Structures are given as C-alpha cells and as structure tokens.
Amino acid sequence: MTREFAFIEALRAIAVSPAARGLADDAAVLEIGGEKLVLTMDTLVEGIHFLPDDPPESIAWKLVAVNASDLAAKGAEPLGCLKSHALGEDEWDRAFLGGMEQACRHFGLPLLGGDTVRMPRGSARSFSLTAIGRGLEDVPVPTRSGAQAGDVVWCSGTLGDSGLGLALLSDQVRDVSPDHARLIDRYRRPMPEPALGAALAPLTSAMMDVSDGLLIDARRMAEASGVAIHFDASEVPLSDAYRAVAGEDVEQRIAAMTAGDDYVLLFTAPTVHSAYLRAAAKGLDTQIHAIGTVSEGSGIVLEWKGAPISLPDRLGYQH
C-alpha cells in the first residue's frame, strides 16, 4: 500500500457524506434545488504531472481537460470552474492563461473564481482546478459500481497514445515524424468529450474515465461492481500513430492498456443498448469501441486472441 493510498483511506473515514461517494468515484454528486451538482477537483504538480519544459499553454489545457474528463464520465454538463494558480514567470503565466482561456471555451467551463498565490523560491508550482457540472435530468449520475454480468465493456477512443507521447518526450527522441507529434499532442492536450458522456450516460450501467490506465481503472470498476471484466488484448483500439511508432504486438497492446493519461470513457451497458450507443457516438462524429465483457467473478481476466494470458505486474499508475 503506497503512502498516497494509505492517506486516501484515512480521508475516506472523514468523507462520510453520501455526496462524496466514498471518494471512490470520479466526482462528488451533491443534490441541490432538484439539480444534481457534479463536483471534481484535480491538481497538476510541476515535475510530477507535467514536465517543467512542457509548454505552459498545454499545461493549462491539461488542467482543464482532466477535470472535464471527470465531468464527462458522469454525463455532466460543464458549468464552470475555479482555479488555484501558483505564480511563476510573467511570460509563462500569460501563456498559461492563453491556454486556459482556450480550454475553458472548448470545454464550456467558464472561469468563475479561485486564488492566486506566490510560492517560495525554488518550489515546484502546482495548479488546482475545481470543475462544476450539472447531472442529466431524470437520469442517475453514472457510478463505477453498476456493471452487470453480461454487459459489454466499451471505451470511447484509442488507448496508449498519451503514454507513448510521454515516453517519446522523456527519451528526448529527435525524430519528429508527424506520428510523434500526434502522440505528444495526445499527452499534452487530452480531448475528453463531455457531450459524448452525456449522450451515453442514460444507457450505461457504469461509467468512469481512464486516467491511470485501462487495466487499473477497469479493475476499480470491477471491484466497485462486484464483477469480473474480460479483455482480449488483441482487440484494444490503437491509433494509426501508435501502431506506426510502437507496433501492435502483445507487449505494445499491454503497454497501451496500462499507460494512463488517456482521458477516454470506460463504460458498460447491456448488449441490447449496443446499437443505440454506437449511433449516439456517431451522431457526435466520434467512435466507441466494444473492448470487453462483464461476467460474474472478480478482477480482470486477460486474453490474447482467445487464449488466457497473465496480467502484467503493473496495471497502471498506482496511487
């Protein structure tokens, strides 16, 4: 058990309001005035969640996007955000605000307030954002715990691009093919789709976003739901860019399933809803992929072209 995990367990003991959902969901859900308010807060720390030389515009984009991803996973309409900003260099901060303005507009999350602070010299800076959304009318806000045996498991985009982008950045690969640029862009500018989440939510049995890696996040969903989730690694959707740079053998498929930072939707639904779900995605000019199945049991069951394979030691980013 990591320190972060132990601390979150201690936090759970004090977060007893039902609105907190046991701190085991992507967001809190607070009922007020007949509305379901969806609340999430994520922090990005220099040297931990972004590289010090990442462009400030893209750090701001990511800060907004990772929160928009949580709203998307709850089918919530974005309403606005508050931001805490640690001041740095003037020019850097101005560029950050430029990226922030773009992202706020793109995701429909107008800046409503927050705080601006100075840091002691030499300290890593951190940026927190709280996003507020409104849950769908007449539809419960999706949980992670509703997956049922027999359901289909879906995801809303290709996996592994962002992780590969980060690997390319970290290894400082000099080659600058368009594929590299595309992958790095997926790392720096994730593109969650709140409108897609809202379109899918009414027919999903469980939904969350993939932020730490497909396998680790799916295991969380399986645990919360008391079911087993089955994947065939050969069926995981990969982008052309991913295939071109990394290939698509079993190792690369597993890498894509454990990399994290994807910010796509992971959801389950009864098979009878499959056609509707595909149509809903198509109506938004996007695609969803059936990537697994739910059965009775527990944990993640992994196959490669129909034959069982063992789970990797590392399922994703472990808190």
Add this chain to the structure above:
Amino acid sequence: MTREFAFIEALRAIAVSPAARGLADDAAVLEIGGEKLVLTMDTLVEGIHFLPDDPPESIAWKLVAVNASDLAAKGAEPLGCLKSHALGEDEWDRAFLGGMEQACRHFGLPLLGGDTVRMPRGSARSFSLTAIGRGLEDVPVPTRSGAQAGDVVWCSGTLGDSGLGLALLSDQVRDVSPDHARLIDRYRRPMPEPALGAALAPLTSAMMDVSDGLLIDARRMAEASGVAIHFDASEVPLSDAYRAVAGEDVEQRIAAMTAGDDYVLLFTAPTVHSAYLRAAAKGLDTQIHAIGTVSEGSGIVLEWKGAPISLPDRLGYQH
C-alpha cells in the same frame, strides 16, 4: 502594481461570466435550479500563508476557516468542500486530517472530494480548498458594491488579534501569558461565522470579509461602491488581549486596522436597520460593532478622536 495584481487583472479579462462577479468579490455566485450556488477557493502555501512549524491541525483548520469566511461574507449556508492535498510526512498528514475533520464539522462543510498529490522533494507544500454554499432564498447574495452614502459601517469582531499573534510567533517571544496564547490562537484558528453572515445578509447593503486588513478591504468596498468610507481609529474594536499586549494608542489602532487575517465580517447597512442587526448578532451570542460611516466621495477617510489623520502607507496585505 505587484505581479500578483497584474496577473489577476489578466485573469479578469478571461473571467467574463457574470457568475465570476469580475473576480472582485469573495466568491462566485452561480444560479442553478432556482438556487444561488456560492463558490470559493483558497490556497495556503507553506512558508507564505503558514509557518512550517505551525501545528498541522491548525493549518487544516485555517484552510477550512478562510473559505468558510468567504461563505459567511455572502450570507451562504455551507454545503460541502473539496480539498487538494500535497502529501508530506505520514504523521503530519494524519494530524492535518484530524484538524480538517474538526473544522469541517464545526463549519458544516463536509468533505466531498478533491485530489491528493505528491510533491518533488524539498518543495513547499500547498493546500487548496473549494467551499460550496447556498445563498439565502429570496435575498440577493451580498456584493461589495452596494454601500450607500448615509450607511453605517460595521464589523463582526475585534481587529488585529491575528496579526499580533503572528507577530508574536515570528519574533519568537518567550513569554507565554494567556493573552499571547489567545492572540496566537486567533492567528491559527480563525473563527468566521457563516450563521451570522446569513442572519445579517438580508439587511446589509454590502458585505465582505476582512482578510487582508480592515483599511485595504474597506477601500475595496468603497471603490466597488463608488463611495467614501470614514473611520475614527479610536473606535476600532480591540480585544482585551490585544490591549494588554500591545496597548491602544494610535499606532496600535492603525496596526490593528491593517494587520489582516482577521476573518471577521465588514458590512454596511442603512441606519434604520441598526437595532435589528444588533439583535440578530445577539441572538447568535455574538457582537457587532458600528465602526464607521459611508458618505459620497471616494476612498478611506481616517480620523483620530474626531480630528483628521493621514492614511498609513500600508493599508494591509497588498496582492
């Protein structure tokens, strides 16, 4: 113009939603489902907003309290909070959570969610809290901009205690009289009163909390309202502890008016409401103090026992 101030000006240019109130109020006010949602977010940074050896319980208390103070200033009923936590030592973090739990219970702000992050070694840690409240029914959420010529200016507690407490801590005074302890406690464990804010709000013309110092915060209110605010420094309410430790001559009165970290309410109301306001406070076992008047004009006008005196160079904590 400080860097922080310049940055906030740039932020204003992108915070165009009316709910943001031009980033010139204590909180954002978002209308949803017939309710007025009051949203605030404050960050405490190690070495800037708290001393590294402050007890972790009291840092957590302060984090919750400074946000509760913003809700109080808007007359809002506290609903819940989200917190971003930078991990430190296990024992320290546990003690912090203990203080957090106490404060969340005291202020009626159950923990609903947030984020927990690691920091690079040696970095100052920071803690952000977003508090959510509900504005009073059928009453507009108080602004800073409604003060009218002829109004009385009020505050909800004594001033300067916290600043003197910090001064005592910083000078490492060895004397540990009960008065010192009381002042240090005011610095470490501010006691805003959301219930008082809600009781007063319906009859105030403007309300905000005093966080940066009475004079600087009152000047903000005067500017927002397009009026002048008059104080007689000899009438500023001081605690017995303050008087015992620092005295009450003009320098000490001015110090109390510019120290900051008071987290009391500053508000204006027509004279006709004075008796009601006093009764409302008394009903909550607390006191409010008439400390000034509003006139046409601009800025702050200061007197000492009826004779004009000049404003100090420093009106409070300048962002």
